[in-house]
Amino acid sequence: MLHIINKSPLANNALDSCLRVAQSGEILLIEDAVYAATAGNAFEGKIRKALERFRIHVLQPDLEARGLADRVIEGVSPVDYGGFVDLTTTNKTCQSWL
Amino acid sequence: MLHIINKSPLANNALDSCLRVAQSGEILLIEDAVYAATAGNAFEGKIRKALERFRIHVLQPDLEARGLADRVIEGVSPVDYGGFVDLTTTNKTCQSWL
Amino acid sequence: MSNIKKFMFVNRKAPYGTIYALEALEVVLITAAFDQDVSLVFLDDGVYQLKKGQQTKGIETKNFSPAYRALEGYDIEKLYVEKESLEARGISEEDLLVDVTVLGRAEMGALMDQQDVVLSF
Amino acid sequence: MSNIKKFMFVNRKAPYGTIYALEALEVVLITAAFDQDVSLVFLDDGVYQLKKGQQTKGIETKNFSPAYRALEGYDIEKLYVEKESLEARGISEEDLLVDVTVLGRAEMGALMDQQDVVLSF
Amino acid sequence: MKFGIVVNEGPYQHQASDTAYLFCKAAIAKGHEVWRVFFYHDGVNNASRLTEPPQDDRNIVNRWSKLAEEHGVDLVVCVAAALRRGIKEENLAQGFRISGLGQLVEAGIKTDRLVVFGD
Amino acid sequence: MKFGIVVNEGPYQHQASDTAYLFCKAAIAKGHEVWRVFFYHDGVNNASRLTEPPQDDRNIVNRWSKLAEEHGVDLVVCVAAALRRGIKEENLAQGFRISGLGQLVEAGIKTDRLVVFGD
Numbered sequence: 001m002l003h004i005i006n007k008s009p010l011a012n013n014a015l016d017s018c019l020r021v022a023q024s025g026e027i028l029l030i031e032d033a034v035y036a037a038t039a040g041n042a043f044e045g046k047i048r049k050a051l052e053r054f055r056i057h058v059l060q061p062d063l064e065a066r067g068l069a070d071r072v073i074e075g076v077s078p079v080d081y082g083g084f085v086d087l088t089t090t091n092k093t094c095q096s097w098l
Numbered sequence: 099m100l101h102i103i104n105k106s107p108l109a110n111n112a113l114d115s116c117l118r119v120a121q122s123g124e125i126l127l128i129e130d131a132v133y134a135a136t137a138g139n140a141f142e143g144k145i146r147k148a149l150e151r152f153r154i155h156v157l158q159p160d161l162e163a164r165g166l167a168d169r170v171i172e173g174v175s176p177v178d179y180g181g182f183v184d185l186t187t188t189n190k191t192c193q194s195w196l
Numbered sequence: 197m198s199n200i201k202k203f204m205f206v207n208r209k210a211p212y213g214t215i216y217a218l219e220a221l222e223v224v225l226i227t228a229a230f231d232q233d234v235s236l237v238f239l240d241d242g243v244y245q246l247k248k249g250q251q252t253k254g255i256e257t258k259n260f261s262p263a264y265r266a267l268e269g270y271d272i273e274k275l276y277v278e279k280e281s282l283e284a285r286g287i288s289e290e291d292l293l294v295d296v297t298v299l300g301r302a303e304m305g306a307l308m309d310q311q312d313v314v315l316s317f
Numbered sequence: 318m319s320n321i322k323k324f325m326f327v328n329r330k331a332p333y334g335t336i337y338a339l340e341a342l343e344v345v346l347i348t349a350a351f352d353q354d355v356s357l358v359f360l361d362d363g364v365y366q367l368k369k370g371q372q373t374k375g376i377e378t379k380n381f382s383p384a385y386r387a388l389e390g391y392d393i394e395k396l397y398v399e400k401e402s403l404e405a406r407g408i409s410e411e412d413l414l415v416d417v418t419v420l421g422r423a424e425m426g427a428l429m430d431q432q433d434v435v436l437s438f
Numbered sequence: 439m440k441f442g443i444v445v446n447e448g449p450y451q452h453q454a455s456d457t458a459y460l461f462c463k464a465a466i467a468k469g470h471e472v473w474r475v476f477f478y479h480d481g482v483n484n485a486s487r488l489t490e491p492p493q494d495d496r497n498i499v500n501r502w503s504k505l506a507e508e509h510g511v512d513l514v515v516c517v518a519a520a521l522r523r524g525i526k527e528e529n530l531a532q533g534f535r536i537s538g539l540g541q542l543v544e545a546g547i548k549t550d551r552l553v554v555f556g557d
Numbered sequence: 558m559k560f561g562i563v564v565n566e567g568p569y570q571h572q573a574s575d576t577a578y579l580f581c582k583a584a585i586a587k588g589h590e591v592w593r594v595f596f597y598h599d600g601v602n603n604a605s606r607l608t609e610p611p612q613d614d615r616n617i618v619n620r621w622s623k624l625a626e627e628h629g630v631d632l633v634v635c636v637a638a639a640l641r642r643g644i645k646e647e648n649l650a651q652g653f654r655i656s657g658l659g660q661l662v663e664a665g666i667k668t669d670r671l672v673v674f675g676d
Contacts, residue, residue, distance in 0.1 A: 001308065001309050001314075004672075004673075006334070006572075006573075006576075006674075006675075006676075007334075008331055008334070008362050010111060010361065010362060010405060010406070011110060011111050011330075011331075011361060011362050012109060012110055012111070013108060013109050013110070013240060014208075017208065017239060017240050020280065020301050021239065021278065021301045021304050021305045021308070022305045022308065023302055023305040023306065023309075025309070030576060031333070031334045031572045031573075031576060032331045032333075032334030032335075032362070032572075035331065035362070035365065035406070038406075038407065039407060040406065040407015040408070041405070041406050041407055042405040042406070042407075044407075060375065061374075061375025061376050061579075062333070062375075062376060064371075064372040064373075064374075064375050064376075065332075065333050065371060065372065065373040065375065065376045065378065065380075066331070066332065066333065066365060066368060066371060067368040067369055067370035067371040067372070067382075068368065068370075069372075070370075071407075080375075080583075081579045081580055081582070081583035082583045082586065082587060084580060084583065085580065085583045085584045085587055085589065086587075088560075088670050088672055089558050089589075089669075089670065092312075093311055093312060093313065093314055093670075094314070094670065094671075094672055095206065095308065095314040095316055096316050096672070096673040096674065096675065097208070097316060098208070098216075098316050098317065098565070098673070098675045098676060099429060099430050099435075102553075102554075104213070104453075104454075104457075104555075104556075104557075105213075106210055106213070106241050108240065108241060108284060108285070109209075109210075109240060109241050111361060112329075115329065115360060115361050118401065118422050119360065119399065119422045119425050119426045119429070120426045120429065121423055121426040121427065121430075123430070128457060129212070129213045129453045129454075129457060130210045130212075130213030130214075130241070130453075133210065133241070133244065133285070136285075136286065137286060138285065138286015138287070139284070139285055139286055140284040140285070140286075142286075158254065159253075159254025159255050159460075160212070160254075160255060162250075162251040162252075162253075162254050162255075163211075163212050163250060163251065163252040163254065163255045163257065163259075164210070164211065164212065164244060164247060164250060165247040165248055165249035165250040165251070165261075166247065166249075167251075168249075169286075178254075178464075179460045179461055179463070179464035180464045180467065180468060182461060182464065183461065183464045183465045183468055183470065184468075186441075186551050186553055187439050187470075187550075187551065190433075191432055191433060191434065191435055191551075192435070192551065192552075192553055193327065193429065193435040193437055194437050194553070194554040194555065194556065195329070195437060196329070196337075196437050196438065196446070196554070196556040196557060199666060201665065201666055203662075203665060212453055213452070213453050214451060214452050214453070214557075215450050215451050215452075215598065216565075216598065219597065219598055219637075219638060222637060222658060223597075223658055223661060223662070226657070226658040226659055226661075226662055227662045227665075229659070230659070230662045230663075230666065232662070232665075232666065255453070255456060255457075255460070256456065256460065256496050257453075257456060257495075257496060258494055258495050258496075312665075313665040313666075313671050315563070315665070315671070315673060316673060316675075317675075320547060322546065322547055324543075324546060333572055334571070334572050335570060335571050335572070335676075336479065336569050336570050336571075337446075337479065340478065340479055340518075340519060343518060343539060344478075344539055344542060344543070347538070347539040347540055347542075347543055348543045348546075350540070351540070351543045351544075351547065353543070353546075353547065376572075376575060376576075376579070377575065377579065377615055378572075378575060378614075378615060379613060379614050379615075433546075434546040434547075434552050436444070436546070436552070436554060437554060437556075438556075448567070448599060448602075448642065449641070449642070450641045450642065451598060451599045451642075479570060480567060480570045480599070483567075483602065483642060483643070486642070486643030487643070488643035488644070488645050488647070488648060489640070489641060489642060489643040490640040490641070490643075490645075491640070491641050492637075492640075492641075495641075499643075518611075521608070521609040521610070521611075522568070522569045522608060522609070522610050522611075522614075523567065523568070523569065523570075523602065523605070523608060524602070524605030524606070524607035524608040524609075524618075524648065525607070526607050526609075528607070529607060529643065529648060
């Protein structure tokens with residue numbers, strides 16, 4: 001399953017909830033959730049740990065908009081909108097943690 | 099100053115931010131923030147600690163709507179909309195932590 | 197029907213502060229009419245939707261919580277609540293309006309993985 | 318003018334995910350025209366509004382971050398950023414588009430207490 | 439006292455408009471004046487005369503119109519925010535007027551207290 | 558593949574409608590079909606033909622209308638959600654139609670993937 005998160009991890013519990021409940025699969029960070037993919041963010045440790053269980057992707061255009069494309073945590077893969085589409089096709093279902 | 103919070107403390111960082119930045123004054127919990135005023139919530143410890151620095155109020159009609167009027171943490175004062183108005187007049191300013 | 201899918205509705209938001217809980221319920225009721233396999237999940241603040249004793253007169257808004265009790269009449273009987281979400285809020289099964297199945301977080305995650313369509317509110 | 322009030326605009330939300338940052342800026346610019354005492358505060362994800370290097374072509378949305386640089390031309394020079402918010406996000410003063418005053422949380426709280434009107438976004 | 443109110447979210451989706459309205463009613467009941475309610479961001483959607491909630495639900499837009507009529511509350515919709523969201527004279531409910539952001543600043547200056555309701 | 562899309566927030570206030578649109582364009586560019594976009598909650602406000610963003614900003618409503626015209630995407634606005642928020646035939650933009658929640662369920666049944674964008 002593809003888990004889509006769109007909230008900053010320091011403002012909202014969506015990513016925390018996803019990591020608590022989902023056991024494995026893929027995660028895509030979009031919109032304000034891209035901050036979770038950046039090194040130096042207080043959430044970085046949780047992302048590094050989550051990388052042991054999940055493949056984690058981040059929407060590159062949203063990172064660029066926020067001026068943080070050069071700070072992606074190692075192991076998190078940037079994708080464009082086409083890559084986003086591909087992730088929804090290679091996974092049987094997707095869930096947006098709104 | 100009156101600090102108005104309207105977000106659940108387990109979903110959003112608004113109350114946490116307020117407690118970090120504001121040093122004293124009064125806090126009013128409204129809308130989904132009334133959950134912070136209830137005993138048994140994981141945030142209860144932080145509220146008890148905050149009561150040492152702040153006077154904390156909770157909007158009673160919002161508690162009743164959510165079926166939790168019987169669980170208010172000791173030391174937190176329920177107010178109705180009239181009480182809400184009074185709090186905005188007795189404090190020189192108010193800030194909504196949206 | 198040959199075309200039955202597993203629909204899961206994930207409720208993560210508290211009632212009244214926003215409209216999501218109410219409008220989610222409206223979708224659920226419609227879905228029942230399509231003879232699909234319907235599950236409702238309550239996570240995080242979503243568990244508050246099922247709290248007994250909601251009295252909305254003071255906020256001049258309609259109390260929609262009785263509708264959860266009506267779900268059974270629409271053959272919607274799979275209601276799941278996450279144990280960890282209840283505990284973090286000091287809410288027990290006795291506090292809830294309806295009978296639910298309480299699942300631990302890992303069981304809940306496994307259940308999500310079995311779905312065909314997940315709508316989250 | 319005899320009627321000068323201290324206006325504080327508290328920015329706590331990230332840009333682009335929601336419109337609050339952009340529409341807050343529109344209020345700030347108007348307020349300048351009223352000759353009030355204006356302060357801008359950036360807390361929590363609001364500090365991201367000031368991040369250098371925003372490139373919004375990929376999301377097909379206007380990059381409004383240059384407007385923060387224009388504030389000085391409107392005599393809006395009191396920009397405060399909370400130290401703890403920067404640290405939690407791994408953002409340094411050098412990462413910011415404009416010169417700001419960095420305050421610790423207690424100093425920030427004290428500054429808020431001195432205001433007449435606080436608008437929070 | 440003289441109050442200014444700011445509403446930042448549209449009707450029904452968030453509780454902000456409901457709470458703001460009940461606050462205004464309580465303030466008036468206590469003898470205060472609600473001088474102006476300024477609708478900003480999605481708050482401008484509170485001014486749509488086309489809303490039609492279910493019969494058993496509150497009518498948020500009409501409640502505001504009635505408050506304006508009965509208590510002379512000035513309901514101002516931000517023009518820039520309104521244009522972005524499709525609120526114009528042609529779908530504006532009774533008692534509302536469209537004007538600039540300066541009206542919000544003026545409310546901050548001329549009232550004793552400005553209270554913000556949003557998300 | 559055949560996609561169904563759900564948009565739960567209005568234009569401009571949240572990024573949801575932008576992301577959904579860019580997702581649809583990318584899906585179509587890859588040869589997929591976007592069968593239906595269902596607008597729910599405040600998402601119904603994406604269908605207002607009265608929106609008028611600043612000249613230098615994107616026109617979210619027109620973009621959706623154009624997508625419908627050029628690629629036959631079915632843009633459906635939930636009638637119950639729309640009535641609450643003042644979206645009716647008289648202010649409905651081109652390419653949108655108003656219908657019931659059943660259209661959302663149908664999208665879940667008939668498409669290969671349903672992707673939700675919201676807040």
